[in-house]
Amino acid sequence: MKLSINQMRAVEAVVRTGSFSAAAKELGISQPSVSNHLSALEKHYNTQLIHRNGRQAEPTEACREVLSRIRSVLAITNEIEHALEGRRHLRAGSLRLGYSAHQFAMPILSDYMNRFPDVEIEARAMASHDLLPLLSDGKFDVAFITAKEPPATLHATRICSQKIALVVPRDHPLVKRESLNWAEVSALALVQREKSSGTRQVFEKAASEVGVELHTVLALGSWGSIVTTIHAGMGVGVAMQGEVSAADNLATIPINDPNLTVGHYLVCLPEMQHVAAIKAIVTIAQSRSSYTSM
Template sequence: MIAPRRFLPSIPSLLALEAVDRLGSASAAAEELSLTQSAISRQLKAMEEQLGVDLIQRNQMRLNLTPAAKEYVQVARSSLSQLARASLKLKANPTGGSLNLSILPAFGMHWLAPRLQDFARKHPEVTVNLNTRLRPFEFENEHFDAAIHFGGRTWAGVNYLPIMREDVLPVCAPDLLPTQNDDPDWLLSAPLLHLETRPDAWERWFAVQGRSVSGISGMLFDQFSTMGQATIHGLGVALLPTYLIENDLKTGKLVLAWNGPSVSLGDFFLVWPQSRAESEPLRSFRTWLQDQISLA
């Protein structure tokens, strides 16, 4: 239920209050909002009368919000931002819904993107907006409807749809591979490349091979794409996902640094907040994704 009208100030009043808080003066707020200073003052006065509380501490040099108003304007600023984003979504797709989806760069480019044309064909009423995030996040702090996260079922307050397991293999440029490579211990003296979001990947890989190692150092990357290119150009050995290196292995740009089984470091999930009702665009995308998973 929407609150009674008397508790809902007008948007012009909220914009005036937010601008005064951020800029510190009625003149600066007036310039930003293309209003006069007197118009700003009237908006603030009207809000004070409507709410029955003082919002502004006035002095000769600067307008300051009262402590209570400071807390209030934070909520107002967030609400105005949400309303602006909702308006952009409506403008982007006035005939249907839109889905703001956070993706992981490598997975989004190499697994999801090639399949999205099928979703667009089957659901032309839905606009999918993609943005990348390298790490999991709280939905309360972001504008996404859903996200592709990697890891395990460790995030609270979300629904999970398992997509696929990430299997990695140690690979390197052909010139980096020694003649005697029948023992994975040669990798302990090789330049090993690391991904920020998988900081213990090599330790876990060696553990699967029956070797306990720690404190492995080497070049650090924030994305698989740049680490993959560094590997191709001979900068070191990397643990890269199988879905990412299939073509490079076929063409000989990369070779296996150790011919052992792939190792899983985690899983990809579609996650969406439990605190929100599932929108129709999200429901359509989730159902389509389940079909894609069954075909993969």
């Protein structure tokens, strides 16, 4: 038999209150349970710990020898429980997340930070397929990814569906067009994300399926650098329509292909979905999710 926290609590409460019934009331258990804890200890160690004098209970010499250490263990246990309770109620703790498109992640993260200001946040921007191995290795708690479908091995919350489109300055000649076909796209100098980008992978797979060879002149890692490059006239961008905001001063042009729709997801390992900090952000993502393609 291993000495348990509950047994130590029973010993300490009986000594301090001087009564089995008072100890039971304080601990929120029955008096027979307190007696059983003490009896099990005394029987296992063949040592009397409590003198039972009628209704009075007094510690023996053996009990006094270990009582201070029992109280020390219980104090440390209480500290641990208090810290864990803080994390359970999100009065403390941390959340490590990765995101591939800040336009979809930041509104959810902002809501989370407003609700749980005591949780420390660590966030990194990376391409979707670079995020996944880090999530699996425990480097991130959750990740926002872009994909046709999320990996079946992950717990996923769909945030929105997005059309992939071309992106140009508002004064670009292509703005007059309602849409382009793949043959026209193949003639353009394209600015895309890195090859591990979920958007790029879906875009290039759709092009390959219709036998179109793309001309990508630049691969960039951030949306800000793509916006700057597009405005500099260095190429036509490729992005999800929802990535483009009014502040970017850009226009989107659809491509005639129904396969150019992707989802944006919040994902985590299945065994982590019930951790308080992760459960909270999943709940927020679910409340803000939209299944409408933009």
